[in-house]
Amino acid sequence: xxxxxxxxxxxxxxxxxxxxxxxTTTVLDDGAVLSQSHHRxxxxxxxxxxxxxxNVQAVCNAYWTDELIANFQSQQNELEN
Amino acid sequence: MNLSGTQLKDTYGNLVTTGTSAGSPTEGGLQNGxxxxxxxxxxxxxxxSHILDIESANSPQLRITDTTNDVAFKVYAQDADxxxxxxxxxALRIATNNDxxxxxxxxGDIAFYDDANNQGLFWDASEAxxxxxxxxxxxxxxxxxxxxxxxxxxxxxxxxxxxxxxxxNVSQFxxxxxxSxxxxxTxxxxxxxxxxxxxxSSSDQLYLERTSSATGRYYLGTASNSFFIVDDAQSAERxxxxxxxxxxxxxDSPSGKLEIYSSTLNNQLYLVSVDTGQSAINFGGTSAKTKxxxxxxxxxxxxxxxxxxxxxxxxxxxxKVGINCTPVKKLQVTDGVSGDAGNLLLVNTxxxxxxxxxxxxxxxxxxSFNKAGIFFERTTTQGRGSLHLxxxxxxxxxxxxxSDARLTxxxxxxxxxxxTxxSVNLDIEDSSxxxxxxNTTTANANTTIRFQEGGTAKATIGYDGTNNGLILxxxxxxxxxxxxxxxxxxxxxxxxxxxxxxxxxxxxxxxQIELEATGSGTSNSGFLDxxxxxxxxxxxxxxxxxxxxxxxxxxxxxLLVGSDGGSYIRFNTAAANNxxxxxxxxxxxxxxxxxNGDTATANALDDYEEGTHDTAITCGxxxxxxxxxxxxxxxxxxxxxxxTVTGRVxxxxxxxxxGNFTMSLPFTIADLDENSGRSTGSIKIFxxxxxxxxxxxxxxxGNAFITVFKGGxxxxxSDSADTFSGNETIALSITYVAA
Numbered sequence: 001x002x003x004x005x006x007x008x009x010x011x012x013x014x015x016x017x018x019x020x021x022x023x024t025t026t027v028l029d030d031g032a033v034l035s036q037s038h039h040r041x042x043x044x045x046x047x048x049x050x051x052x053x054x055n056v057q058a059v060c061n062a063y064w065t066d067e068l069i070a071n072f073q074s075q076q077n078e079l080e081n
Numbered sequence: 082m083n084l085s086g087t088q089l090k091d092t093y094g095n096l097v098t099t100g101t102s103a104g105s106p107t108e109g110g111l112q113n114g115x116x117x118x119x120x121x122x123x124x125x126x127x128x129x130s131h132i133l134d135i136e137s138a139n140s141p142q143l144r145i146t147d148t149t150n151d152v153a154f155k156v157y158a159q160d161a162d163x164x165x166x167x168x169x170x171x172a173l174r175i176a177t178n179n180d181x182x183x184x185x186x187x188x189g190d191i192a193f194y195d196d197a198n199n200q201g202l203f204w205d206a207s208e209a210x211x212x213x214x215x216x217x218x219x220x221x222x223x224x225x226x227x228x229x230x231x232x233x234x235x236x237x238x239x240x241x242x243x244x245x246x247x248x249x250n251v252s253q254f255x256x257x258x259x260x261s262x263x264x265x266x267t268x269x270x271x272x273x274x275x276x277x278x279x280x281x282s283s284s285d286q287l288y289l290e291r292t293s294s295a296t297g298r299y300y301l302g303t304a305s306n307s308f309f310i311v312d313d314a315q316s317a318e319r320x321x322x323x324x325x326x327x328x329x330x331x332x333d334s335p336s337g338k339l340e341i342y343s344s345t346l347n348n349q350l351y352l353v354s355v356d357t358g359q360s361a362i363n364f365g366g367t368s369a370k371t372k373x374x375x376x377x378x379x380x381x382x383x384x385x386x387x388x389x390x391x392x393x394x395x396x397x398x399x400x401k402v403g404i405n406c407t408p409v410k411k412l413q414v415t416d417g418v419s420g421d422a423g424n425l426l427l428v429n430t431x432x433x434x435x436x437x438x439x440x441x442x443x444x445x446x447x448x449s450f451n452k453a454g455i456f457f458e459r460t461t462t463q464g465r466g467s468l469h470l471x472x473x474x475x476x477x478x479x480x481x482x483x484s485d486a487r488l489t490x491x492x493x494x495x496x497x498x499x500x501t502x503x504s505v506n507l508d509i510e511d512s513s514x515x516x517x518x519x520n521t522t523t524a525n526a527n528t529t530i531r532f533q534e535g536g537t538a539k540a541t542i543g544y545d546g547t548n549n550g551l552i553l554x555x556x557x558x559x560x561x562x563x564x565x566x567x568x569x570x571x572x573x574x575x576x577x578x579x580x581x582x583x584x585x586x587x588x589x590x591x592x593q594i595e596l597e598a599t600g601s602g603t604s605n606s607g608f609l610d611x612x613x614x615x616x617x618x619x620x621x622x623x624x625x626x627x628x629x630x631x632x633x634x635x636x637x638x639x640l641l642v643g644s645d646g647g648s649y650i651r652f653n654t655a656a657a658n659n660x661x662x663x664x665x666x667x668x669x670x671x672x673x674x675x676x677n678g679d680t681a682t683a684n685a686l687d688d689y690e691e692g693t694h695d696t697a698i699t700c701g702x703x704x705x706x707x708x709x710x711x712x713x714x715x716x717x718x719x720x721x722x723x724x725t726v727t728g729r730v731x732x733x734x735x736x737x738x739x740g741n742f743t744m745s746l747p748f749t750i751a752d753l754d755e756n757s758g759r760s761t762g763s764i765k766i767f768x769x770x771x772x773x774x775x776x777x778x779x780x781x782x783g784n785a786f787i788t789v790f791k792g793g794x795x796x797x798x799s800d801s802a803d804t805f806s807g808n809e810t811i812a813l814s815i816t817y818v819a820a
Contacts, residue, residue, distance in 0.1 A: 014820045016783045018749040038692030040717060040747030042785035075783055
């Protein structure tokens with residue numbers, strides 16, 4: 001039986017505040033892996049992450065402290081300038 | 082008669098007595114003239130010398146007559162004889178002590194009376210019969226009324242026989258004075274004492290017969306120096322002693338000293354003792370007559386067989402047969418010699434290849450269902466052959482044969498199981514999977530097969546009962562040595578406890594596996610070696626010795642090094658033969674790949690990834706640019722830290738876009754020294770209100786997006802979003818260093 005599974009196989013936390021997410025889609029046939037593909041995205045402390053799974057949100061929210069958010073905002077302002 | 086006072090004399094002077102004086106004779110008695118009784122009277126003599134002395138020159142007689150009964154008794158002398166008897170037809174009786182002791186009847190019969198006035202001896206004159214204790218009915222008739230009734234006692238020694246019965250004065254029965262009895266011979270004591278019967282020609286020389294009831298008649302005889310006993314009533318000879326001294330019972334031609342024949346199917350000989358006694362047949366020579374013996378003890382119910390005066394075999398009361406022993410089984414053969422006892426020998430004298438001498442086993446005594454046997458089959462010269470242990474497994478009554486052999490020892494000493502022609506010392510053949518089953522009933526015991534050379538153990542195969550596994554080892558059994566296969570099929574070499582789940586576990590101070598390949602003109606090996614830290618897979622070169630096995634081949638190796646604190650994998654190759662391979666690539670403990678001996682983590686290639694990214698466009702000032710749901714993906718490839726993003730996306734709509742716009746990236750851009758992390762790339766935007774080439778973008782460190790600008794300005798910061806109307810497509814390519 002074919003089965004499709006999606007999971008965030010990597011949650012990479014960067015010092016800058018970015019969190020790089022790798023969502024891996026695996027297609028299985030009776031448990032055997034037929035294919036596997038990666039899809040990447042990056043979220044920042046300024047992004048809306050409500051669409052992400054709870055476990056990812058938990059990591060993000062745990063990492064994104066107010067201080068970190070403030071620093072990130074400050075860095076972004078510097079870059080824009 | 083004229084009687085005077087002194088004389089008594091008749092007229093004729095017949096009686097004259099004298100006296101000395103006139104007496105007065107008294108009445109009665111015979112007296113002389115003196116009145117004295119006469120003591121001697123003479124008749125025919127005047128000088129009697131006896132009380133009554135009768136003398137006459139002419140047959141003087143004395144007669145007494147009973148005139149009433151007309152019985153007359155007369156005693157007289159005549160001629161040269163004296164006669165006494167009756168003168169009438171009456172008996173003459175003689176009595177003593179007033180008892181009749183002798184009677185002679187008028188007819189001449191004579192009877193002597195015993196103390197009881199019975200006739201003890203009787204002579205029948207008319208028949209000339211003599212009876213003792215009876216009136217004779219035969220010439221000599223003895224009525225035995227007590228133990229001595231018929232005893233003839235002869236004393237003296239002359240003549241030399243004491244009893245003789247003759248026929249016409251020819252002796253037919255004689256008892257000589259030595260007590261020997263002869264029948265038909267006058268010299269019964271010729272060579273023997275006892276009874277001697279001699280006949281001229283007849284064989285039936287002594288008859289023994291019972292006639293009244295339970296009749297029988299036998300005769301004994303001799304002829305031609307043979308002796309025989311014949312059942313005359315049944316005309317059957319029962320016993321014969323022939324001229325050679327051979328004794329035959331029921332046979333007249335005994336072939337040996339004793340032959341017992343029976344015309345029936347049951348011929349038996351009895352030797353019977355008293356209860357609890359012993360009966361025996363002895364054999365031997367004249368100097369030792371009991372060297373051989375067959376005896377039976379009624380007391381212990383044992384049959385003994387002796388040779389050379391010693392018991393050799395016995396059969397006990399329960400039927401157990403023991404040879405040189407007291408048997409504890411039905412047959413026990415015991416010997417007590419030094420070396421091979423040779424207790425039992427089974428022989429087939431046919432002595433032809435294929436013939437067997439055998440011993441068989443059965444649960445029945447019908448000569449069927451003999452299901453097991455030991456066969457010795459002749460297969461070659463000198464009576465050599467194969468010894469078979471056979472077992473007939475057919476479900477019927479067939480007997481076992483050599484064809485049912487299960488184990489064979491052939492003439493060369495080879496042992497075959499499942500084959501009768503073993504080609505080696507032990508040859509086991511069968512179609513089943515299990516050929517040998519070695520079972521110990523002792524818990525945790527070791528069961529082994531050991532191989533030796535000159536008595537020295539060289540190898541052992543066995544089951545290690547302590548560690549529960551098969552062990553194959555050189556030398557003797559030593560737990561932990563050699564090859565060990567545990568009950569879960571895990572193989573241990575140098576260990577008797579291979580790690581569970583590991584099919585092969587090799588234990589050594591520097592464990593190495595050599596894989597040798599042989600071919601035409603070449604021989605090379607590959608090695609797998611583990612020294613406690615490094616696991617090395619190599620070709621040609623022995624990692625332990627450093628030697629190269631094939632000088633025409635090169636060396637390559639892979640090392641998996643598990644050092645303390647971190648491991649790595651190293652790949653080595655060599656550019657020439659007989660040269661130790663050098664490092665070409667390494668996977669660091671941190672996961673990166675380095676090359677050519679460079680082990681710095683910073684230089685390591687540490688990642689590779691492919692994937693997609695749904696880029697998002699964000700207007701820098703206001704408004705929106707929307708991508709189509711199926712036209713928003715970018716492809717990325719990340720090698721190490723370097724990310725290449727390519728793709729083409731299409732705008733599906735806009736809403737008052739102003740300012741520049743950004744497009745998100747799959748990885749954050751690295752923030753490197755001196756802005757060296759910044760990057761740009763190629764971007765083409767089609768269908769805008771300006772030239773397709775009139776756009777560029779910057780990728781700033783720390784961002785996860787690019788910022789797209791419209792060209793034409795000196796600082797490159799012109800707004801770009803306001804050129805979008807909703808039909809644009811964007812082609813993008815960027816390579817950058819990811820954070």
